[in-house]
Amino acid sequence: MAVLWHCQEVTETRTVGAVRQGSLRELNLAVVLRRIASTTRPPSRAEIAADTGLTRATVSAVVDDLIAGRLVTEADPAPRTGAGRPARGLLLGGTGPAGLGLEVNVDYLAACVVDLTGAVRHHEVRRIDLRPLSPADALTGLVDLAGRARAAADDAGLTLAGAALAVPGLVDARGLVRLAPNLGWRDVDVPGLLAGHPALTDPVDGVPPLVVENEANLAALGELHARPGGPESFLHVSGEIGIGAGIVLDGALFRGSRGWSGELGHVPVDPGGPTCRCGARGCLETYAGQEAVLAAAGLAGADLPADTAARRLADLAGSGDPAALAALRAAGTALGVAVAGVVNLLDLDTVVLGGGYATLAQWLCPPVLAELDDRVLTSGWSPVTVRPAALGAESAAVGGAGSVVRRIIARPSGWLSRPQ
Known part of the structure; x- marks a missing residue:
């Protein structure tokens, strides 16, 4: 099966003062396993020793423990091209x-x-x-x-x-x-x-x-690890009946002081707009949430699950249905207004559309980008990328x-x- 995330990097760990034997073993296990997880090419024991500074004997003992614990498995050696026995690479285990x-x-x-x-x-x-x-x-x-x-x-x-x-x-x-x-x-x-x-x-x-x-x-964490080498800072917007956002800054999730960051769906885009379920008026969800978009497309009361609703809207938009196209354009405009505020505040260069929005990204991205171009102060020399999530609704x-x-x-x- 396809690999959907990777360990981002090997973190170098330094110790100060004396280290107990048990703690040293724990440290070595983590260093070696992270090294194996951080590469797309299975490293050999010798390569791990060279990269980490551990002795070959230590690496060999650690790898034996990891294999016994079903955390690591050995890859078949590459065809021999010279003298000596070819080294076997090490992979993360799939049965532990x-x-x-x-x-x-x-x-x-x-x-x-x-x-x-x-x-x-x-x-x-x-x-x-x-x-x-x-x-x-x-x-x-x-x-x-x-x-x-x-x-x-x-x-x-x-x-x-x-x-x-x-x-x-x-x-x-x-x-x-x-x-x-x-x-x-x-x-x-x-x-x-x-x-x-x-x-x-x-x-x-x-x-x-x-x-x-x-x-x-x-969902934002899933996206971060689904694209090795991708941006380390981005806004992940999940669009279904509700709208939420995950904020990733420098490779880490930003939760806020109380852990409640990312309530993008309740950012007002029109102070005099309709009343939201939260009790406020003009929240983004009342313009770009699933129920609002379905109603604008002439599908009010359809009572469709999130993924079915997104596919239905995509089918209608793909066939050129005027109501569906207008509904998605209006939703994208409202979404762009809200997202522009986040980008101006946090200096993000990537916006990821997840949940049902991933299926509808073809129609949502243009109006979102138009609002970002108009509203983000730095857009003239530092444009923002808007793209669908790698994991879609499963993120x-x-x-x-x-x-x-x-x-x-x-x-x-x-x-x-x-x-x-």
Whole structure:
């Protein structure tokens, strides 16, 4: 399967003072595994020793531990071109730990499994309008989906080492969903509601069993790691019934002082505009959210899931339907107004359109770019790139699962020390 993210870089680690033997082993495991994860060409033991400054004996011992723990596997050697035995390259293993990515959105539940190589090994979406359901009932449905994902992981020889749950709302550090206006959730204790269900994952030291995060943030992380060598700073806009944004600055997610950054859908584009579900007036969602665009295209009340709605709009726009084209042009204009403010404030050079917007990028990009050209102070000599997301509508769940796997790569000793 295709690799959907890569470890961005090997972080050089320096120690000060005496280091205990156990700590030194933990450090060496992390250095070697990150080196293997950071390259597209499988490195040999000798190359790792040369790159890291570790002795060949140390690298060999560390690699043996990583192979025994199913974190690393050996590649077939290249054909010999000279004297001596060809060295075998080292690859991340595809039958060891995996991350579980979960998503609760307004009209669907999703679960996916991503292995250590970044390949998506399982992905399932259940279409359901969650607005009439209580949070407890919605999460019960998610647990059922997670159970099927776990069974698929077991069948593939994978062990789920942690889970990340994406929610379209404001989430605090404890996993409490303070507000998800499009779901009608307020102060929902997601970890508490899930505590009464069977564990979703196996315990691994250093990996939280469950992280609850804003869906746009996890989508942005998924995009960051889906494009090795891509921009280190960008705005990822997830457009579905709600509109959220993940902000990546210098390769790191910017959450804000309380972790609630990125609520782009509630940035006003017209102070006298229609009332939003949040109670304010003229929010971007009332102009460029899925329901607003469908209504403008003559599809009000169609009650379509996010991906189906995007495909329906794309089909209509592709056939030249005047109402659909006008609706997308108006949505793109409103989106461009809001995004221009973010670009002016943060000096970003890339805007990524995710969720349903990825499918509609062909029609949304021109009006968004037109507004950026008109409104961004530096556009004359430093134009902004606007493009669809690499992962499309799957980015939040895949980004969540990938965040679990990257924790293991950063600290493999936790996985290796788990009870067998």
